[in-house]
Amino acid sequence: MKKVFLAASLAMMSGATWAQGISVTVNGNPVAFPKQGPIQAPDGSILVPLREVFESLGASVQFLPKTRTITATRGTTTVALQLGESVGYVNGKPKSLPTPAQNIGGTTMLPLRIISEAFGADVKWDANARLVAILLVGAKPVTSTGVGGGKVPPPPAQEKPIVIPVKGLTPEEIKNAGGGTAPPTQPLQLNTPAVITKTEPVAGTLTAMAPDKLTVQPATGLPESLPLSPDVIVLVKVGDAPQVRQELAALKTGDAVQIKRDSLGRAFLIEVSYDERVGVLKSLEALGDHWIALFTEGSAAEVETLADIKRLGNPSSLSEVKPGERVRLRINPVSKRAVALSVIEGEKPATPRVEVLKVVHNASPKWVKGGDTITFTVTGTPAAKGTLRVPGLAGAEALPLVETSPGSYIANITVPAGVALKDATALATLALDSLSSPTVASAETFVIDAVGPTIGTLTPTESSELTDARPNFTGTYADQGSGIDPRKMQLSINGEDVTGRAIFTDTYFTYQPPTDLPQGPVVAKLTARDAAGNETSREWRFTVIPTALLSSVVALPADRPLNFGDVLTIKAVGAPGSKATFTLGAKVKDQPLKEDSPGVYVGSYTVQKQDVLVAAPLSVTVTDSRGRTATQKASNAITVTAGPPEIPIIDQPQDGASVGGSVVLSGRSLPNATIKVTVRYTGKRASILTASGLVGEVTAKSDATGRWSTQPIVLRVPKELTSLLFTAEVTATGTGGKDSSTATVKFKK
Structure with a gap:
């Protein structure tokens, strides 16, 4: 590819406050500025006139108007800038600029920093004297080329051109801007006012076309004429179908278009959208500035008087279109009027195509549970055979589609238990003869939760024996799908529903009987349900034994925390001849108690230096000769403060x-x-x-x-x-x- 020298585009100065009154010297010699002098930008950056400073350093300057770039060459160093851009190039390597090069008062200004980075100059700024001092060994000023009229010679032919990217220009545009190994000589006209080119997008109705330009009428304002880029792209969208790239000839006057322009104001992307309608014409009559088309089926349609009319591909007119003919309308989606009408009777049939147009389902927008039936409806080519599958759903690997009316198919599946799917999608395919459609997914996903909650630990524990006739019932549960619904939980004790007196949360429940449970076996049942309606039940049993097996537990002292060396005394009264142990929090487990007298069990514990307990429960467990076990807590909790406390x-x-x-x-x-x-x-x-x-x-x-x-x-x-x-x-x-x-x-x- 040919390489070109590029120059920077001229930019307009903003309305911010810029400081002036700045002098510049090169190797001690003042630099004269006949027009615009150096300025200080609001951000503190110093901008200096490009031509006067570069020529004072012995650099030759070239300007390419087409690409609006500037190159300055001194020895083996070439600086390239594009006006308005915050990146410059030194021998092809990018350099960021604190402030873009720009046109101010007809003079091209550039940041002072690029001089030192480009030519290795020593640049000093004296804020008090408002003086920029530039020192550069060997700097010999070149003869001024003047402003606007002088010719700037191109770089020597044997030097390798420096190529920089120019925002908004294609390779072909760069080539046309002055391509080749020897760029054409251009005058350096830095005090010419900047030309503002429209680059914003435009949307409206296409009113005229020519080989090199288009005319668009926006919704408001005057028509706009847009030149075409040589590489213009045309994207056409028909109805709900995806955009398809087509040639420029696919456009028709009256189309609704959206056009994007490049940096030169040329149309490089044209997006056109229209709707199509095909039907048998019943009548066609003129009405004011348009025509009314009535069809044998469906509503009427309006047709522009200047619509493009074709009969079997040949030019025709509205007056030649006859009732009973099958026509295709091209409708502007904004004006709702047809901009083209084609009589399609006798046309060569289109290439056969099998397609799936839409896949929908009746699944709940929240959760589908086990046992629910999902119906899938597929719209596509009539008389085809098809299958539908739901990845991850057992039994839905290849559901046959049944055609219930031309082009409409259904498939059903009942969700089995034990399935959990998030963001499930239905995929459908149709086949006719040797043709198959692409696989199309349902537009809406769905969630299946056919797995019930899991139940964790329950108390009183299974098969335990209690002397407490009012035990505290607790339990945990979880659900990985739709989540526990506390409002649908259920608890029963010995067949009595006590749900209303229990407390249920998302993760656990508690229940304290208001009266004593009867002695003997107790059956408890918990039913946990999730938001999708799945449920899990568990039943467990324990026994309430006579309190005589263990009637009382006392721990002394009970009125104060225990310190190092204190002795805790435990006394329990229960069935004689039993074995008794005590447990203190997590510190002491199953320590034996001695039967001091029939049915009286005693023991003690001496507080050690490392002991720390806060409100720890003390319980005694008694096991009689028949193996029956009873556990009871002391009425007071135990606090021990001998060990190292936690951080206060x-x-x-x-x-x-x-x-x-x-x-x-x-x-x-x-x-x-x-x-x-x-x-x-x-x-x-x-x-x-x-x-x-x-x-x-x-x-x-x-x-x-x-x-x-x-x-x-x-x-x-x-x-x-x-x-x-x-x-x-x-x-x-x-x-x-x-x-x-x-x-x-x-x-x-």
Whole structure:
């Protein structure tokens, strides 16, 4: 491909404020600017006149009006710019510009930065003197070419041309702009006002066509004449069919068109859309500025008086069209009038084609559950055989399509249980003789949820024996499809529906009987349902045994948290001759109790240094000689504070808060813990030096609930400090002597 020298396009200056009064020197010699001088853009960039500065550096300049690019050559370095673009090219390599090159007051201006990046010049900016000083070894000014009339010679023929991309131009346009290995000489007319070319899209009605241009009447305003690009693309859309590329001859006056223009204002993409109607003509009569066509079937249609009329492919007229003839109308979708009418009787039949036009279904827009029947309707070529499939749905790999009326087919499937599909799609294909249609998918997807919820852990546990006649019923469940519907859950105890008294959420349920359950076997049943209507049920059994097997459990002391070294005493009363164990939270499991006297079981636990328990339950389990088991909890929960507490929580002051001359810190920690608070400060001395120090240390004690608070801490710091910031560090120590991690909060005075 031929290579061309490109020059930058002229651009219009915006209305922003630009600073002037700037001088330029090259190697100490001032540069004269007969017209527009250097300016400073609002963003701080310095723009200088291209011709005067480049020629002062000994560079020759060339301008190509067609592509609106400029090249400047000095020795082996060539700079190429396109006006209005924020990228320049130095020996073909792109360089970003802080401000695009542009035409201001008839003078081409470019960013000062490109000079240093292009020719290696040392560029200095003196803001006070408003002076740009350029130093470049060997810079010898070339003779000025003048403004508007001088001829700028092309680069030497033996030099390799520099090619840059020009936005909006095709390779052919670039070639025509001055292609070849030796670009034609063009005058450098930098003070010619910029020509504004319309490049915005245009939409309207096509009113005239010529080999090299089109005329379009927009919805408002005057007609526009658009020259055609040599590589113009025409896309035609008929009705709901996809766009198809066609030749320019496919256009007809009266068509609704949308046209996009290139940077030269030429039409390079023409999109035309029209509707088609085929039928047997009943009558055709003139009415004002149009004709009315009546058909043997369907509504009437309006036809433009100047419509393109064809009979079997040959030119004709509206007066020659006769009733009873089969015609095809080309209808403008905007005006709703036909712009072309063709009599198609006797035409050569079109090439046979089998197609699927549409695939729809009656599936619910939300969820399809097991047992539901989905009906699929396919519209396409009549008298064909077809199949429909739903990927991932068992039994729907190849459903036969049954033609219920010409071109209309149906297929049914009943959704089996155990299937879950999201974004399911129906795919249909028709075949006639040796021809097959492409596979067409349903426009709307659907979701199948034929899998019921899963039920997790249930309490009381299966086959357990309880002395508590009012046990707490709990259970978990989940659904991976449409999700649990808590409103449709159901719970029954011994056949009694207690759903209304239970609490159901998306993931669990709870139920506390209001009265004692009868002693003996108990049958519970949970039914979980999802939003699609699928359900899963589980039944489980347990036994309520006489309370005599285990009548009471006591844990002492019960009035305070336990510290390191304290002894917890457990006493239970139950059936004599049984085996008894106790469990304390997650710390102590199944520790034996001694039968101190018939039916009285005792035991103890000494708190260790590492023990930390908060409201832990203590329970005793008794197993009698027949293997019956009963478990009962002590009425009080156990709290142990011997181990290292968790990091304390500081409630006041909040991080970043401002306080007065003193501060009170408060928060939460392990009960009975010792709270140590250390307050430090940092600040600035003389606004420069950083100073820091200790304000003080205090201790406090958390109460039985874990709440703690300090006495007021006076914030004494050197008076000369500014920008003060205080940091409080809080540590909790358990009764076993173990420290927690440190919590911190920062605040201001």
